[in-house]
Amino acid sequence: MNISPARYGCVCFAVPRKILAQMANDTDDDEDRRHLGKHAAQSSMLRGHRAVLHQHKPEAHPGRQALHRQVFDANRSTLLPGNLLRDEGGPPARDKVANQAYDNVGIALQFYKTVLARASVDGKGERIQVSVHYDDRFPNAMWTGRQVIVGDGDGRHFKGFAQSLGIIAHEFSHGVMQHMVPGGLGVVQVTGKPPALKGEAGALNESFCDVFASMIKQWHAGQDVAAADWLVGEDILTPGNGNAIRSLKEPGNDKLTCKGDDQVSDYRHYKATSDAHTGSGIANHAFYIAASTLGGNSWEKLASVWFKGFDRLRPRATFLDAAHATIDVAATLHGKQSDAHRAVKDGWKRVNVLA
Numbered sequence: 277m278n279i280s281p282a283r284y285g286c287v288c289f290a291v292p293r294k295i296l297a298q299m300a301n302d303t304d305d306d307e308d309r310r311h312l313g314k315h316a317a318q319s320s321m322l323r324g325h326r327a328v329l330h331q332h333k334p335e336a337h338p339g340r341q342a343l344h345r346q347v348f349d350a351n352r353s354t355l356l357p358g359n360l361l362r363d364e365g366g367p368p369a370r371d372k373v374a375n376q377a378y379d380n381v382g383i384a385l386q387f388y389k390t391v392l393a394r395a396s397v398d399g400k401g402e403r404i405q406v407s408v409h410y411d412d413r414f415p416n417a418m419w420t421g422r423q424v425i426v427g428d429g430d431g432r433h434f435k436g437f438a439q440s441l442g443i444i445a446h447e448f449s450h451g452v453m454q455h456m457v458p459g460g461l462g463v464v465q466v467t468g469k470p471p472a473l474k475g476e477a478g479a480l481n482e483s484f485c486d487v488f489a490s491m492i493k494q495w496h497a498g499q500d501v502a503a504a505d506w507l508v509g510e511d512i513l514t515p516g517n518g519n520a521i522r523s524l525k526e527p528g529n530d531k532l533t534c535k536g537d538d539q540v541s542d543y544r545h546y547k548a549t550s551d552a553h554t555g556s557g558i559a560n561h562a563f564y565i566a567a568s569t570l571g572g573n574s575w576e577k578l579a580s581v582w583f584k585g586f587d588r589l590r591p592r593a594t595f596l597d598a599a600h601a602t603i604d605v606a607a608t609l610h611g612k613q614s615d616a617h618r619a620v621k622d623g624w625k626r627v628n629v630l631a
């Protein structure tokens with residue numbers, strides 16, 4: 277089967293393999309260990325992804341409405357998209373989880389439309405499909421390259437993912453990113469394997485999605501940079517299993533997040549071989565510093581800086597490329613030596629991407 281990289285931008289999971297593996301390692305329950313271990317292993321992701329590619333129906337003409345959502349029930353299988361539960365403008369579904377997914381995708385769509393004047397992931401109002409109840413107690417959420425899928429979680433470590441605005445906004449942003457950088461930012465395609473995010477560019481792709489997930493949460497809650505928690509996935513873990521999966525304020529501080537969080541926030545600690553979710557902490561923290569230095573609402577000056585800066589990147593971009601692009605856009609949009617320009621520069625300096 278031929279997979280066009282333009283359509284299948286990446287297979288992007290919300291919860292990194294390391295966190296799942298850590299939980300599998302720590303649990304006393306054999307069934308829990310088997311279930312989490314299976315999802316931590318790359319092979320099960322491969323199997324699931326093949327099902328995704330084969331079962332996805334060809335898309336009809338994409339809608340041109342500003343918001344066009346469809347939520348499907350995957351019926352605890354990996355066959356996508358599943359049965360339609362709710363369509364744009366239709367009555368709420370009986371299924372609470374479907375309505376949560378519908379509402380959260382709506383918030384992400386509204387953010388991009390209102391703050392960045394971007395209509396959906398492709399800028400042309402593409403219909404967004406979300407499948408809930410994906411697989412059996414699937415402890416993750418994902419952008420498949422065509423749609424969002426969310427699991428119900430195993431109930432022991434993870435709650436359902438549909439109710440998490442940050443997770444849905446993160447996965448939706450992978451869809452946006454797919455259309456911004458033709459060929460995919462950090463997307464590496466190896467025959468026989470699903471597309472994966474690699475290197476600095478892959479980490480930048482992950483970071484873009486965390487940064488926008490964080491801004492979307494703040495925008496929705498009306499929170500300024502001081503009030504914000506700067507966490508992603510603060511609402512998906514069950515008690516006793518940690519607080520969140522990532523922190524932009526303190527990447528890798530597992531007291532704020534959970535065991536297995538190995539994010540780095542300093543470029544001097546970056547390793548090219550690590551997971552894209554690990555190096556993403558560097559750019560996440562650069563954004564956090566820029567936004568907190570500037571103060572006020574993060575999205576007002578910096579959403580367009582980050583968006584337009586990342587829009588200039590090429591598939592194999594480096595952290596330094598992202599630094600130069602965002603600093604340049606900040607100067608263009610807000611003026612050279614403006615507070616925003618200085619704050620963005622300061623952010624990249626403090627994480628040691630810029631000397």
Ligand SMILES: [Zn+2]
Nearest residue numbers: 288289482485
């Ligand atoms: Zn991601």
